[in-house]
Amino acid sequence: MPSPEFFQVKPVSDALRQLEAHWQTDPGYETVATADALNRILAADVVSPEQVPAFRKSTVDGYALQSLPAFLNVRGELKMGEAPALDVGLGEALLIHTGGMLPASADAVVMIEHTQASGAAEIEVLRAAAPGENVIQAGEDVGQGETMLPSRHRLRPQDIGALLAVGITSVDALCRPRIGILSCGDELLPPEVDSTPPGKVRDINAYTLSALAQQLGAKPLRLGIAADDFADYQRRAQAGFEACDILLLSAGSSVSARDYTRDVIAGLGQPGVLQHGLATKPGKPTIIAVCENKPVIGLPGNPVSALLVARQLLPRLVARHGGQPLKSPRFVSARLTQRVASVTGREDWLPVRLSDDAGGTQAQPIFGKSNLIFTLVDADGLLRIPLNTGGYDAGSLVEIERF
Amino acid sequence: MPSPEFFQVKPVSDALRQLEAHWQTDPGYETVATADALNRILAADVVSPEQVPAFRKSTVDGYALQSLPAFLNVRGELKMGEAPALDVGLGEALLIHTGGMLPASADAVVMIEHTQASGAAEIEVLRAAAPGENVIQAGEDVGQGETMLPSRHRLRPQDIGALLAVGITSVDALCRPRIGILSCGDELLPPEVDSTPPGKVRDINAYTLSALAQQLGAKPLRLGIAADDFADYQRRAQAGFEACDILLLSAGSSVSARDYTRDVIAGLGQPGVLQHGLATKPGKPTIIAVCENKPVIGLPGNPVSALLVARQLLPRLVARHGGQPLKSPRFVSARLTQRVASVTGREDWLPVRLSDDAGGTQAQPIFGKSNLIFTLVDADGLLRIPLNTGGYDAGSLVEIERF
Numbered sequence: 001m002p003s004p005e006f007f008q009v010k011p012v013s014d015a016l017r018q019l020e021a022h023w024q025t026d027p028g029y030e031t032v033a034t035a036d037a038l039n040r041i042l043a044a045d046v047v048s049p050e051q052v053p054a055f056r057k058s059t060v061d062g063y064a065l066q067s068l069p070a071f072l073n074v075r076g077e078l079k080m081g082e083a084p085a086l087d088v089g090l091g092e093a094l095l096i097h098t099g100g101m102l103p104a105s106a107d108a109v110v111m112i113e114h115t116q117a118s119g120a121a122e123i124e125v126l127r128a129a130a131p132g133e134n135v136i137q138a139g140e141d142v143g144q145g146e147t148m149l150p151s152r153h154r155l156r157p158q159d160i161g162a163l164l165a166v167g168i169t170s171v172d173a174l175c176r177p178r179i180g181i182l183s184c185g186d187e188l189l190p191p192e193v194d195s196t197p198p199g200k201v202r203d204i205n206a207y208t209l210s211a212l213a214q215q216l217g218a219k220p221l222r223l224g225i226a227a228d229d230f231a232d233y234q235r236r237a238q239a240g241f242e243a244c245d246i247l248l249l250s251a252g253s254s255v256s257a258r259d260y261t262r263d264v265i266a267g268l269g270q271p272g273v274l275q276h277g278l279a280t281k282p283g284k285p286t287i288i289a290v291c292e293n294k295p296v297i298g299l300p301g302n303p304v305s306a307l308l309v310a311r312q313l314l315p316r317l318v319a320r321h322g323g324q325p326l327k328s329p330r331f332v333s334a335r336l337t338q339r340v341a342s343v344t345g346r347e348d349w350l351p352v353r354l355s356d357d358a359g360g361t362q363a364q365p366i367f368g369k370s371n372l373i374f375t376l377v378d379a380d381g382l383l384r385i386p387l388n389t390g391g392y393d394a395g396s397l398v399e400i401e402r403f
Numbered sequence: 404m405p406s407p408e409f410f411q412v413k414p415v416s417d418a419l420r421q422l423e424a425h426w427q428t429d430p431g432y433e434t435v436a437t438a439d440a441l442n443r444i445l446a447a448d449v450v451s452p453e454q455v456p457a458f459r460k461s462t463v464d465g466y467a468l469q470s471l472p473a474f475l476n477v478r479g480e481l482k483m484g485e486a487p488a489l490d491v492g493l494g495e496a497l498l499i500h501t502g503g504m505l506p507a508s509a510d511a512v513v514m515i516e517h518t519q520a521s522g523a524a525e526i527e528v529l530r531a532a533a534p535g536e537n538v539i540q541a542g543e544d545v546g547q548g549e550t551m552l553p554s555r556h557r558l559r560p561q562d563i564g565a566l567l568a569v570g571i572t573s574v575d576a577l578c579r580p581r582i583g584i585l586s587c588g589d590e591l592l593p594p595e596v597d598s599t600p601p602g603k604v605r606d607i608n609a610y611t612l613s614a615l616a617q618q619l620g621a622k623p624l625r626l627g628i629a630a631d632d633f634a635d636y637q638r639r640a641q642a643g644f645e646a647c648d649i650l651l652l653s654a655g656s657s658v659s660a661r662d663y664t665r666d667v668i669a670g671l672g673q674p675g676v677l678q679h680g681l682a683t684k685p686g687k688p689t690i691i692a693v694c695e696n697k698p699v700i701g702l703p704g705n706p707v708s709a710l711l712v713a714r715q716l717l718p719r720l721v722a723r724h725g726g727q728p729l730k731s732p733r734f735v736s737a738r739l740t741q742r743v744a745s746v747t748g749r750e751d752w753l754p755v756r757l758s759d760d761a762g763g764t765q766a767q768p769i770f771g772k773s774n775l776i777f778t779l780v781d782a783d784g785l786l787r788i789p790l791n792t793g794g795y796d797a798g799s800l801v802e803i804e805r806f
Contacts, residue, residue: 034594038614052776055601059772080631081590083601099590099704099774101602141775148780156806157614158779161607161706164594165776187484187502191437191567198458198486199504204564211441211560228483301502303564330733369462371502372544373455373568376561377551403559 007277007284011387012312012347015275015288022271022290025321027174027245034163037155039217040173041322046149050166051139055083056102060134063093063115063123064106067131074121078103093123102135109134142166152323177321179213179314180244181206182223184233184251184260185301190225204373205250205299208307216318218246230260237264246317247296249287250306258285261298265289268296279387280347282370283309302371308349308382330402332381334363340383341391351379352400363400379403410680410687414790415715415750418678418691425674425693428724430577430648437566440558442620443576444725449552453569454542458486459505463537466496466518466526467509470534477524481506496526505538512537545569555726580724582616582717583647584609585626587636587654587663588704593628607776608653608702608709615713619721621649633663640667649720650699652690653709661688664701668692671699682790683750685773686712705774711752711785733805735784737766743786744794754782755803766803782806 010018029043058064065072065088072093078084084103088094093110094103102109108129118124142148142162149159155171163171188203189196196202203225210220223240226233241247247268251261266272269292276298278286282305287298295317299306319326334354342348352363363383368375381400385391392398413421432446461467468475468491475496481487487506491497496513497506505512511532521527545551545565552562558574566574591606592599599605606628613623626643629636644650650671654664669675672695679701681689685708690701698720702709722729737757745751755766766786771778784803788794795801 035610035613038617050598053604054599057774059774079602080588081602099588099604136772136774140772141777148777157611157618158710158776158806160614161611161710162776162780164607164610165605165706167594167597167599167605169595185483185502191570192572194570195453196457196570199482199484201456201502202568202570204567207438207567208560208564210438211563214441215560303568307561307564369539369543371460371462371539373561373565374544374551377565403561 009277009279009284009346010275011279015278016313016316018274019288019290019295019317020320022274022293023295023320024293025323026293027177027321027323029172029174031170032173034160034169034171037160037163037171037173038157040155040171040176041324042149042151042153042155043172043174044151045147046163046168046171048142048144048146048148048166049168051144052141052162052165053136053138056138057136058096058098058100058102058109058134059136060109060111061097062095062109062111062134063125064088064096064100064102064109065093065125065129066090066105067108067129067133070125070128071118072123072125074123107131107135154322154324174322177218177246177318178221178244179209179218179318180221180223180240180247181209181213182226182237182240182247182249183301184226184228184249186228188225204303205301205306208303209248209250209299209310212307212310212314213318216315218314218318218321228260230263233260234264234267237268241268241291241294241296245294245321246314247294248299248310249296250299251301261287265291265296265298268292278309279345280309280312280349282349283312286313288313303373304370304376307376312349331399332361332402333397334361334400335359336383336392336394336396336398337362337364339391339394340365340385342385342389344388344390347387348385350383350385351375352381352383353378354380354400354402363398412680412682412687412749413678414682418681419716419719421677422691422693422698422720423723425677425696426698426723427696428726429696430580430724430726432575432577434573435576437563437572437574440563440574440576441560443558443574443579444727445552445554445556445558446575446577447554448550449566449571449574451545451547451549451551451569452571454547455544455565455568456539456541459541460539461499461501461503461505461512461537462539463512463514464500465498465512465514465537466528467491467499467503467505467512468496468528468532469493469508470511470532470536473528473531474521475526475528477526510534510538557725557727577725580621580648580721581624581646582612582621582721583624583626583643583650584612584616585629585639585643585650585652586704587629587631587652589631591628607706608704611706611710612651612653612702612713615710615717616721619718621717621721621724631663633666636663637667637670640671644671644694644697644699648697648724649717650694650697651702651713652699653702654704664690668694668699668701671695671697681712682748683712683715683752685752686715689716691716706776707773707779710779715752734802735764735805736800737764737803738762739786739795739797739799739801740765740767742794742797743768743788745788745792747791747793750790751788753786753788754778755784755786756781757783757803757805766801 077095213220517530616623
């Protein structure tokens with residue numbers, strides 16, 4: 001007769017700290033086109049090979065001149081995109097456009113709005129321009145040899161622009177973590193099957209976890225379904241382990257599959273299982289391990305538990321892999337429509353539906369057996385009930401983590 | 404002599420409302436694999452072809468039985484992934500695992516923890532299970548023919564799981580908006596050039612705007628660089644317009660290129676330019692237009708202005724295209740380190756650098772000529788100074804929109 005599972009549970013954050021103590025990240029890097037590098041993380045400082053701007057530029061439409069005289073002879077117009085064919089002497093001006101290159105002897109630009117024609121080729125300056133006014137100096141944006149972006153910086157649209165402005169068309173970016181996902185259980189079939197014989201279900205954890213990995217900017221690697229058979233499970237886990245940076249095992253529901261998970265992890269290398277049992281609901285029977293410097297997580301087979309636990313673990317693992325700070329989730333304040341109870345010493349995650357009315361945002365808890373995926377489909381977010389809170393009364397103002 | 408540009412400016416939100424009044428969105432749809440459909444928007448309600456679960460299931464490890472008797476004969480073990488080969492009579496039990504299919508005559512499962520062996524093949528039930536206890540009924544998660552997800556729903560990891568659970572391996576998703584981006588100006592060169600001759604600069608707007616479009620889940624379409632020549636500009640704009648759903652024209656800096664933009668837009672169809680000039684800084688000379696039911700935006704050539712204006716316009720256009728509510732940006736509260744001035748009647752956007760100290764988060768404004776892309780590279784977010792605010796004093800608590 002199988003014995004029930006009892007765990008010495010630990011808070012999620014403690015278990016993660018334990019994992020991190022055994023995990024020295026080394027993401028490696030690859031060269032990617034700058035134009036395609038949105039959200040990629042730089043593997044090294046980037047130094048500008050050029051100065052920006054490369055030449056002195058006007059910031060306005062107006063007249064390039066040597067500053068101060070009030071009446072000027074207009075010698076002509078400077079063309080965009082060309083080095084000035086003309087120069088200005090004292091008392092002379094050249095029509096220049098925003099972004100245009102200043103002629104050698106000009107030291108300021110007076111805005112068109114601050115001039116008026118006083119003859120066929122003469123203008124009067126109504127408001128004088130001080131030296132340097134309306135001019136961007138060469139190198140004012142960035143100097144040659146200056147560090148423009150530091151290592152571990154995550155590229156945003158403006159960063160891509162700045163890199164391309166100095167002609168850096170490719171960058172060394174950290175490799176994104178490959179997250180391997182292996183499901184195990186004789187009851188599991190791939191989702192493509194037309195119908196499921198009695199007792200069988202379609203494996204969806206591989207797909208919900210892949211989508212989560214994708215949301216986090218990681219590379220999901222679906223490793224298929226292992227039979228509830230130690231040799232098959234072990235072989236597939238080993239092959240997947242070698243191909244990924246973080247391995248998720250979504251153990252089938254049978255007791256033997258769960259027992260196998262511990263043994264399979266033990267076979268993947270040192271130090272192996274660090275913690276079995278998390279003080280969280282759903283997700284208590286989760287296994288936290290590191291094998292040969294790679295995190296290995298044994299998740300419950302229950303799709304709701306697997307996804308909710310992975311949401312607590314993966315963001316932190318992915319951020320650490322890239323040397324990034326953990327991005328805080330999007331919260332919204334809402335009033336609970338009814339009382340929710342919890343047990344102290346355990347963190348509870350409860351799906352809620354959000355709605356707005358005159359009194360603000362309301363959060364309606366969705367109760368239901370934890371294996372019903374539609375409790376999450378119908379939800380807009382999650383209420384976290386912290387470790388040492390017994391629950392919340394109806395009408396409490398709570399923070400909801402939005403999906 | 405060119406005349407300076409004066410605009411009858413309008414607030415951004417007014418100009419967008421004007422645009423929306425002339426734009427009936429019709430995104431069309433395409434069939435995509437469910438497994439690859441994260442963040443895609445459903446084009447129609449999705450109805451479940453099956454019930455979930457397909458059979459009555461145990462939610463625990465324990466004994467399937469006919470409820471109530473206290474001493475039971477254990478007839479055997481039910482295998483995962485198979486229809487029960489055995490049934491239970493009154494006074495009989497079958498070992499069952501979490502997720503296992505219930506035998507026909509069982510109406511409850513008693514948890515292993517609530518039993519103890521009382522003979523070789525006999526157990527004693529220590530805590531009785533009421534009928535239905537620890538059982539998920541067939542169809543309890545979702546019923547056959549039930550609408551599982553509504554049209555215009557954006558797919559999240561759990562939704563992908565739910566779709567695959569019922570064997571829906573592909574869905575009709577709205578086409579993502581194609582955002583065409585055409586730059587114009589004789590001073591512009593593609594970023595790939597090894598060096599820039601005097602007076603020339605690399606075109607970066609096409610790339611910063613592409614990255615922004617990508618961030619928003621749209622499909623950027625870079626249309627290259629048009630010469631500062633009406634025929635070339637018009638020809639490229641027309642070709643790009645036909646291939647996209649929203650057209651961005653990033654006009655070069657010369658007066659003629661700017662004048663051309665209005666004329667080019669006029670040639671693309673009715674109603675054409677709706678508004679020229681927005682009450683925002685940077686970005687005042689922006690053009691808002693709709694031609695033949697497609698939004699066309701004339702952006703300033705200045706990379707900082709172009710990106711900051713596009714950030715105000717594109718999220719709303721992309722959301723409307725997909726029938727989605729506008730997602731609010733990520734804000735962080737911070738104290739201003741120094742006074743910033745503004746002009747009432749104009750919305751100002753000022754880049755700031757964020758830092759944390761004992762007193763909380765500080766926002767340091769980054770002043771600098773608006774065409775310096777590094778003012779945005781060095782920034783962590785933007786301070787918006789609303790239309791009718793004259794500025795903020797040092798020490799003010801402000802909301803910073805994070806990049």
